[in-house]
Amino acid sequence: MSAVVAEHDEHHDHGPAKGLLRWVVTTNHKDIGTLYLVFALAMFFVGGTMALIIRAELFEPGLQFVEPQFFNSMTTMHALVMVFGAVMPAFVGLANWMIPMMIGAPDMALPRMNNMSFWMLVAGVLLLASTLFMEGGAPAAGWTLYPPLVLQTGAALPFAIFSVHLLGISSIMGAINIIATILNMRAPAMTLMKMPLFVWTWLITGFLLIAIMPVFAGAVTMLLTDRFFGTSFFDAAGGGDPVLYQHIFWFFGHPEVYVMILPTFGVASTIIPVFARKPLFGYSSMVYATASIAFLSFIVWAHHMFTVGMPMAGELYFMYATMLIAIPTGVKVFNWTATMWKGAMTFETPMLFSIAFVVLFTMGGFTGLMMAVAPSDFQYHDTYFIVAHFHYTLVPASIFILMAAGYYWLPKWTGHMYDEKIGRLHFWLSAISVNVLFFPQHFLGLAGMPRRIPDYAVQFADWNMVSSIGAFIFGFSQLLFVYVVIKTINGGTGEKVTDEVWEDAAKHGLEWTLPSPPPYHTFTTPPATVPTEHF
Amino acid sequence: MKKTKQLFACLCLMAFGLETAQAEYALNLMQGVTRLSHDIYDLHMLILWICVFIGIAVFGTMFYSIYHHRKSKGHVAAQFHESTKVEIIWTIIPTLILVSMAIPATKTMLKMDDVQEADMSIKVTGWQWKWEYDYLDSGVHFFSSLDEASNRARQLNSGIDPRSVPHYLLNVDKPLVIPTKKKIRFLFTAADVIHSWWVPDLGWKKDAIPGFINEAWTSVEKPGTYRGQCTELCGKDHGFMPIVVIAMDEPDYSAWVDEQKTQAKINKSLADKNWSQDDLMAKGETVYVNNCASCHMADGAGMAGTFPAITGSPVVTGAIDAQIDLIYNGKGMMPAFGQMLSEVDFAAVVTYTRNALGNAVGDSVQPSAIKALKASLPEPADEDEDEE
Numbered sequence: 001m002s003a004v005v006a007e008h009d010e011h012h013d014h015g016p017a018k019g020l021l022r023w024v025v026t027t028n029h030k031d032i033g034t035l036y037l038v039f040a041l042a043m044f045f046v047g048g049t050m051a052l053i054i055r056a057e058l059f060e061p062g063l064q065f066v067e068p069q070f071f072n073s074m075t076t077m078h079a080l081v082m083v084f085g086a087v088m089p090a091f092v093g094l095a096n097w098m099i100p101m102m103i104g105a106p107d108m109a110l111p112r113m114n115n116m117s118f119w120m121l122v123a124g125v126l127l128l129a130s131t132l133f134m135e136g137g138a139p140a141a142g143w144t145l146y147p148p149l150v151l152q153t154g155a156a157l158p159f160a161i162f163s164v165h166l167l168g169i170s171s172i173m174g175a176i177n178i179i180a181t182i183l184n185m186r187a188p189a190m191t192l193m194k195m196p197l198f199v200w201t202w203l204i205t206g207f208l209l210i211a212i213m214p215v216f217a218g219a220v221t222m223l224l225t226d227r228f229f230g231t232s233f234f235d236a237a238g239g240g241d242p243v244l245y246q247h248i249f250w251f252f253g254h255p256e257v258y259v260m261i262l263p264t265f266g267v268a269s270t271i272i273p274v275f276a277r278k279p280l281f282g283y284s285s286m287v288y289a290t291a292s293i294a295f296l297s298f299i300v301w302a303h304h305m306f307t308v309g310m311p312m313a314g315e316l317y318f319m320y321a322t323m324l325i326a327i328p329t330g331v332k333v334f335n336w337t338a339t340m341w342k343g344a345m346t347f348e349t350p351m352l353f354s355i356a357f358v359v360l361f362t363m364g365g366f367t368g369l370m371m372a373v374a375p376s377d378f379q380y381h382d383t384y385f386i387v388a389h390f391h392y393t394l395v396p397a398s399i400f401i402l403m404a405a406g407y408y409w410l411p412k413w414t415g416h417m418y419d420e421k422i423g424r425l426h427f428w429l430s431a432i433s434v435n436v437l438f439f440p441q442h443f444l445g446l447a448g449m450p451r452r453i454p455d456y457a458v459q460f461a462d463w464n465m466v467s468s469i470g471a472f473i474f475g476f477s478q479l480l481f482v483y484v485v486i487k488t489i490n491g492g493t494g495e496k497v498t499d500e501v502w503e504d505a506a507k508h509g510l511e512w513t514l515p516s517p518p519p520y521h522t523f524t525t526p527p528a529t530v531p532t533e534h535f
Numbered sequence: 536m537k538k539t540k541q542l543f544a545c546l547c548l549m550a551f552g553l554e555t556a557q558a559e560y561a562l563n564l565m566q567g568v569t570r571l572s573h574d575i576y577d578l579h580m581l582i583l584w585i586c587v588f589i590g591i592a593v594f595g596t597m598f599y600s601i602y603h604h605r606k607s608k609g610h611v612a613a614q615f616h617e618s619t620k621v622e623i624i625w626t627i628i629p630t631l632i633l634v635s636m637a638i639p640a641t642k643t644m645l646k647m648d649d650v651q652e653a654d655m656s657i658k659v660t661g662w663q664w665k666w667e668y669d670y671l672d673s674g675v676h677f678f679s680s681l682d683e684a685s686n687r688a689r690q691l692n693s694g695i696d697p698r699s700v701p702h703y704l705l706n707v708d709k710p711l712v713i714p715t716k717k718k719i720r721f722l723f724t725a726a727d728v729i730h731s732w733w734v735p736d737l738g739w740k741k742d743a744i745p746g747f748i749n750e751a752w753t754s755v756e757k758p759g760t761y762r763g764q765c766t767e768l769c770g771k772d773h774g775f776m777p778i779v780v781i782a783m784d785e786p787d788y789s790a791w792v793d794e795q796k797t798q799a800k801i802n803k804s805l806a807d808k809n810w811s812q813d814d815l816m817a818k819g820e821t822v823y824v825n826n827c828a829s830c831h832m833a834d835g836a837g838m839a840g841t842f843p844a845i846t847g848s849p850v851v852t853g854a855i856d857a858q859i860d861l862i863y864n865g866k867g868m869m870p871a872f873g874q875m876l877s878e879v880d881f882a883a884v885v886t887y888t889r890n891a892l893g894n895a896v897g898d899s900v901q902p903s904a905i906k907a908l909k910a911s912l913p914e915p916a917d918e919d920e921d922e923e
Contacts, residue, residue, distance in 0.1 A: 061697040061698070061703065061704075062688065062689065062693065062695075062696070062697045063689060063690065063691040063692070063693070064691075064692065066691075067691055067771075067838070068771045068772060068773075068774065068775075069770075069771045069841065072768065072770075072771065072773070135840045135841075136840060136841055137840075137841060140770075140771075141768065141770075142768045146729060146767075146768070148727065148728045148729070148745060149728040149729065149768065149769060149770055152728070152770065152867065152868045154840075154841065235746075236744075236745055236746020236747060237746060241746075241747070242729060242744055242745065242746070242747075243744060243747070276604075276612065277606070277612040278612045278613065278614065278616065279614065279616035280616065281615070281616050281617070282616070282617060282618075282621075282622055283616070283617070284617075285622045307731060307739075307740055307741055307742050308742045308744065308749075309723075309741065309742060309744070309747070309749035309750070312644070312645070312648050315644060315648075316641060316644060319637070319640065319641075319644070320637060323633045323636065323637060324633070326629060326633060327626060327629050327630060327633070330625065330626075330629045331622065331625060331626060333593060334593070334625045337593060337596055337597050337600070338621070339616075340597060340600045340601065340604065341596070341600045341604065342600070342604050342610075342612070342613040342615075343600070343604050343610075343612045343613070344604065344605070344606040344610050344611055344612040345600075345601065345604055345605045345606060345610075346605070346606045346607070347605075355597075355601065358597070359594060359597070362590070362593065362594075363590070366586035366589075366590060367586075369582065369586065370579070370582050370583065370586065373578060373582055373636065373640045374640065374644055375574070375575050375578055375640055375643040375644050375647060376575055376578050376579045376582065376640075378575065378647070378738065378739035378740055378741075379564060379575060379579070379735065379738065379739065379740075381731075381740060381766070382731060382733075382740070382766040382767060383766065443560070443561060443562045443563075446561070446562070446563055446564040446565075447561035447562075447563075447565070448565070448735040448763070448764075450733070450764050450765070450766040450774075451766075452768045452773060452774075453764075453773060453774030454774050455689055455697075455704060455774050455775075456704065456774070457702070457703055457704045457705045458697055458698050458703050459561065461698075462560050463560060
């Protein structure tokens with residue numbers, strides 16, 4: 001009997017198609033995961049180049065390199081490319097690679113839609129990038145696309161809006177696929193409360209995406225009809241309200257920032273226990289905290305708009321609700337600390353990036369709390385203080401954790417060990433330069449420098465120069481990561497990695513029970529048992 | 536021991552020296568010059584210290600653990616992984632801290648919102664890219680935009696060192712003047728896109744939104760000059776529309792108001808005067824540099840694809856009425872200058888563009904003609920006020 005089954009399996013277990021077409025038509029979750037990750041890394045460098053153009057212009061007072069309009073296009077496009085082209089796709093890529101392997105599923109639930117969702121993302125980002133070459137230049141009204149300013153965009157406006165539609169559809173399809181996979185394809189032994197936290201955080205993120213992307217699509221469609229079809233949703237002269245757009249946008253925009261941070265929490269909760277050699281502290285409280293943060297993210301949007309002139313009751317409500325987010329976020333930070341407490345820690349590159357994430361994300365959380373306090377926000381709002389805040393929650397948080405995830409799973413994906421020395425060099429250069437880059441921006445904001453300006457008064461010159469120096473070191477340090485990835489794919493250090501790769505990793509996740517690298521198809525039959533380390 | 540002491544003293548001196556030599560490395564929020572701005576500063580410091588305290592506790596614990604609980608030191612991992620008691624403690628304590636923050640925050644918030652019983656009101660209108668001030672009680676009215684020295688230095692590769700320009704990018708041609716120790720109510724609106732009016736020393740910023748009116752108030756204790764900027768991205772020259780507020784004690788302020796009223800009368804008579812072509816051209820050049828050159832370029836060449844050239848433009852070299860209409864009402868990214876420019880400035884810049892920058896149409900327009908045109912048209916900015 002078993003011989004028959006084996007033969008049957010072999011017959012179906014064909015490898016990938018040959019040639020380039022493999023990557024175009026693939027429905028394999030590992031291939032699509034790789035596509036997403038490679039695309040995200042490429043866009044990280046595109047968005048990073050834009051950031052360096054910004055920082056080069058801000059290196060000294062006076063305009064040296066670009067016209068103000070192009071500068072505004074750069075800040076706008078940098079944000080859009082990083083959010084929709086780099087961070088979100090990178091997490092979808094991780095989800096594609098890891099979720100089936102973490103829950104004991106053979107593939108994603110909807111493999112064909114998976115392929116479509118990736119290629120639609122590429123189309124959307126390329127369309128967005130093409131606006132750089134259009135008459136009137138790329139959108140320059142900030143990534144928030146506030147009217148009436150955004151309606152002054154040249155030929156690029158309808159293309160940018162259509163690109164947002166494509167990116168939205170792609171995200172929704174990705175989210176549906178992930179939710180369907182998690183809810184339907186778990187190994188029988190993998191009950192919900194035994195799922196790794198990365199899976200949990202993505203399940204919740206998936207619901208966030210499905211709830212918010214249509215709202216954003218609706219908002220930009222209203223911009224489209226205001227500009228081309230004579231409506232006046234956002235035009236006071238026609239009975240509309242420009243602030244209405246901001247309410248709609250931030251109803252999308254606030255949960256959107258959690259779309260980028262919840263999976264980050266999941267990866268951190270996956271990596272820290274492995275290198276502390278201890279189970280994650282407070283697993284169920286982590287799940288509940290994630291769900292609470294997701295819920296709260298829907299009811300705090302107007303804290304982005306304290307200065308638009310809301311009624312007092314509105315200001316107070318949004319202040320109190322925003323402050324509440326500190327509670328579940330605090331629980332998470334305390335849990336990570338307790339996980340490390342009395343562990344037996346080692347500090348390989350994934351762990352270094354994860355610890356830096358906990359520390360630096362917490363700093364971003366502190367400034368978030370400061371800005372939640374509405375009266376003080378009347379000073380902080382739209383200054384470099386907020387630029388520092390959200391970059392702390394995105395760069396040394398989301399980006400650092402994506403790097404950690406890369407180092408953590410690369411040996412599993414490729415079967416080769418990465419170069420630990422270069423990994424650590426990459427970490428230390430990044431961790432130091434990211435603070436040189438963003439910490440002085442707190443000072444600039446408090447001293448009175450508004451955001452989104454191409455030139456500044458001379459009293460801001462010194463810290464801007466420091467920040468720009470940090471930016472260039474940080475930017476070029478990331479090339480080390482590319483070097484490590486390419487080297488690892490091509491054989492790495494030559495050291496043979498085991499299935500577990502990391503000491504006792506199989507106790508923490510199903511993916512470590514598979515060979516390194518895993519065969520093209522894995523868990524064609526669900527595993528009988530799942531790790532129960534946390535329970 | 537002696538050596539260590541010397542080294543320490545040396546380091547202290549160095550640190551001190553650095554601080555005095557480069558006072559520009561500002562670190563903290565400014566306290567400001569109003570009672571409200573002091574309240575906000577205190578709130579800021581309270582929360583900052585709470586965050587620092589929590590940070591020291593959490594990071595301290597973490598770094599203790601990182602130092603002591605490492606495998607290389609032979610530490611064996613404990614296996615505890617749950618404690619409902621601990622989870623409840625670290626949920627309740629932060630909640631209490633948040634409540635202690637929310638109480639003073641709410642008090643300050645209520646104070647900020649109270650615009651009642653103001654001594655005077657100033658309407659502030661944001662334009663791309665200047666501010667319009669309208670003293671509702673005394674009738675003083677003017678536009679305020681980036682000063683000429685900053686404007687020249689801020690052009691791409693201008694060759695002018697910004698450090699040589701006094702108050703680079705934070706100086707205007709005509710500052711807002713307010714009396715000290717009076718409660719002043721500000722009304723904010725905008726003519727084109729959303730702007731935001733921020734003077735850090737007053738403690739707040741408020742958005743100026745087309746079609747809507749926002750309110751805020753201030754009461755400055757000390758005479759002085761306070762500078763700020765637009766803080767809501769409002770297009771190309773968002774970084775170049777500063778705010779300067781001069782607070783004056785009472786006799787000085789009244790004198791300033793009287794001076795403005797006299798000046799307004801003189802300006803009115805200027806519009807009725809018959810201007811020579813040369814005078815209009817001379818005036819027009821200044822108006823062009825301050826209002827038009829940032830898009831259409833100093834030489835009138837424009838920017839391909841975005842801003843049309845003035846040189847040889849079919850509008851500028853065509854019928855004069857059509858050009859006046861375009862400048863008056865704006866089009867697309869071009870702001871409506873009808874209300875922004877005085878009759879004299881308007882007539883001067885029309886005349887200038889038609890007869891300079893490579894154009895030689897030869898005709899001109901008198902300020903009195905623009906005045907007649909203004910009288911015949913409704914003022915576009917007034918539509919907004921109906922919404923209040």
